[in-house]
Amino acid sequence: MASKDELEAAAMSLFLGIGLEETVAKNATKNPKFMKTLEEVVHEAGAASGCPKAKGNLLYTVASKYPANALCHRPMLLGYIMCEHMRSNAQLDGAFEYLRKVGTTEVDKKQLEESAGVGVVITPDKIKAAVAEEVEANKEKLIAERYHVNMNMLLGGVTRKLKWADGAAVRSALESAVEALLGPKTEADLAPPEPKKKVKAEKPPPTPKEDKPAESAEPAAPAVPDDPYAFLPKPDANNGVHTTVNFSDGRIMRIANTPEALAAHLARMGGKVVTRFPPEPNGYLHIGHAKAMFVDFGMAKQYDGVCYLRYDDTNPEAEKLEYIQHIEEIANWMGWQPWKVTYSSDYFQQLYDFAVQLIKTGHAYVCHQTKDEIEASREKREPSPWRDRPMEESLRLFDDMRRGLVEEGKATLRMKMDHKNENFNMFDLIAYRIKFVEHPHAGDKWCIYPSYDYTHCLVDSLEDITHSLCTLEFETRRASYYWLLEVLGLYKPVVWEYSRLNITHNVMSKRKLNRLVMGGYVNGWDDPRLLTLAGMRRRGVPSTAINAFCRDIGITRNENIIQLPRLEHFIRAELDATSPRALAVLRPLKVVITNMPADHFQEVEAQTFPGREHSEAVKVPLTRVVYIEATDFRLKDEKDYYGLAPGKSVMLRYAYPITCTGHTVDPATGAVTELAATYDPDHYTAGKKPPKGVLNWVAQPKPGVEPPSFEARLYDTLFKSEDPGALDAWLEDLNPESLVVLKGCVATPSLAAQAKVGARFQLERLGYFAVDIQSAEGALVFNRTVSLKESKPVSLKK
Secondary structure (H helix, E strand, O other), rough: OOOOHHHHHHHHHHHHHOOOOOHHHHHHHHOHHHHHHHHHHHHHOOOOOOOOHHHHHHHHHHHOOHHHHHHHHHHHHHHHHHOOOOOOOHHHHHHHHHHHOOOOOOOOOHHHHHHHHHOOOOOOHHHHHHHHHHHHHHHHHHHHHHHHOHHHHHHHHHHHOOOOOOOOHHHHHHHHHHHHHHOOOOHHHHHHOOOOOOOOOOOOOOOOOOOOOOOOOOOOOOOOOOOOOOOOOOOHHHHHOOOEEEEOOOOOEEEEOOOHHHHHHHHHHHHEEEEEEEEOOOOOHHHHHHHHHHHHHHHHHHHEEEEEEEOOOOOOOOHHHHHHHHHHHHHHHHOOOOOOEEHHHHHHHHHHHHHHHHHHOEEEEEEEHHHHHOOOOOOOHHOOOOOOOHHHHHHHHHHHHHOOOOOOOOEEEOOOOOOOOOOHHOOOOOOEEOOOOOOOOEOOOOOOOEEEEHHHHHHHOOOOOEOOOOEEEHHHHHHHHHHHHHHHHHOOOOOEEOOOOOOOOOOOOOOHHHHHHOOOOEEEEEEEOOOEEEHHHHOOOOHHHHHHHHHHHHHOOOOOOHHHHHHHHHHHHHHHHHEEEEEEEEOOOEEOOOOOOOEEEEEEEEEOOOOOOOOOHHHHHHHHEEEEEEEEEEOOOOOOOOOOOOEEEEEEEOOOOOEEEEEEEOOOOOOOEEEEEEEEEOOOOOOOOOOOOEOOOEEOOOOOOOOEEEEEEEEEOOOOOOOOOHHHOHHHEEEOOOEEEEEEHHHHHHHHOOOOOOOOEOOOOOEEEEEOOOOOOOEEEEEEEEEOOOOHHHHHOO
């Protein structure tokens, strides 16, 4: 049997053979499930010996996005690709949409081809005509805004008319037409555009609201579908819960809601969509839970339904009141309002009664195997020695367990399922175990506690959940979920799985996060280096940015790792719109302006949002002594360097040009400790051209008085590798430079006065910062949320 490394190497060779980029191919091998799917697609397409890159990319798209309910038609679709009747992702998306509707029923090839634009020819003349029409329709806007017009908007207008046109050809024709109208780009066209006022969307997305920020011009976000929940079963799909559970002896259990159970459910809920967000209170929530909340709460909101916040509290050893309180508080911060807050432990009595019913109907038994013995028999698919014990005996023993008469670890209640089944989740799962531990919510009433596999489906049914939505690792549990509801004769929700959220340079496993926190590798669950929601909030990330990110990545069954810069894009977009600008210096270098009197004091006007209508003026003191960034001075000037150097001039932001006339060096270290400079007070009245370099700076608020100081915490990725969770020695991959603390930073008096805990600012030229919870008057602490521009991952830095 081939080893894991050999299988990955073979898959890598196969994927490179179809023209995939090396990075794409490598990422595909990291996920065993997706790797297998892509291998199947390549072989089904007859491309195992290789194919052009264009076709290979389409095969990758099929492996990623093909609808799971129509797998029987996949070979036919691959035939269209290999015969080049389908050549673009747009055509595949049209085909996927059609196939998702037909499922396993017979395909009407004519409708499929119409849905995918097969045979449609878009000539260059058609593209030219559609482009000319679009340019003419937007002529007034183009002349007014010139090259600052959003070209993607115009491009979208053309592609809506010519759905199957080649995107590159359309863009080329559009750029030529716009240049013919406006002429070559001028310097003004190349300058950054002034932000525009926020335009209210016609139909707001179901993204929740945070506290309203100051009026701002929000940057345009990438286009997203009108309904991000379209991937999930539609609200009326609950009437069609039809699935099967296969047994090792060939029997098939056909699962469907009885008319009576469905009618009773509809009478209770009135046909509403009912979802639930069911976290286990054994740690703090992370960004993966943000996606789950977006799915659960968001789908309910999209379809005018309701969503429970339900604590999955069946393991009292790992659960704490701290975690319970945190979860509800952080869900509210994320903007989601639960319909009801419930606990699995609220249903302990009903769950116990169901367990007794299972024993009486021959579907459960008390077992005395240890955990290791159960694992060993599971591998051999051998039954428990107590599987066929008499019902009366199991009833008596289960009652003894409930009354605390059986030692912990000496007995469990197991469901009598199918111990020979290939799906290990049908191997007589444990329903109850003994734990002499007080429960944080239920108190000391119980000493037996139900398992997740037993509890989850039953509480879903009791709460009339219509859509039980979870991540793909729970897919194999569908069989046990529906088996238990079927043998108890209960109402059955629709179960649907989607891909979990993974982000580069981070771990999402609660077990690993717990190890980082409890092992002291980070400073608590809210350490800003973690992607826990508490850590992100402390770092200064707005909840609205997280929800916008979740909306953008979408809800699919395609498992992959999202690049961290994609998340940072949405954080920057939100902070750019809402964070007032301020002046500060992180690594101060003293500059004495020698042609300024020692007692000189004046105030210059800075702006909270430069160039925007709602910007406000802020008074900033200018005195003889100012501080600039130490990194903004060099002893030797160079081309394309815009900082200060001997004899060189730069502009102090909002103030005057200064020219370096001298510098002082520490003889012991050779470091520059002070600069001498002159300023040009007549710069504005003389109408002189300003120097290219513009520096952030902070002056003494009064002659001889040092400016307010603060501590800055600069964060980098916590791990060096893109996928640290895949490493055996993952703790050895921690980035030693993930936190850099700078003390003695200086701020303007106005910034220090506004620096309340949680306040967010853009420190000009330095990044977006938030005031940390450890900040206090006279001892300010700022966390850098994100830099102004995308930075290289630590794995690529020298």
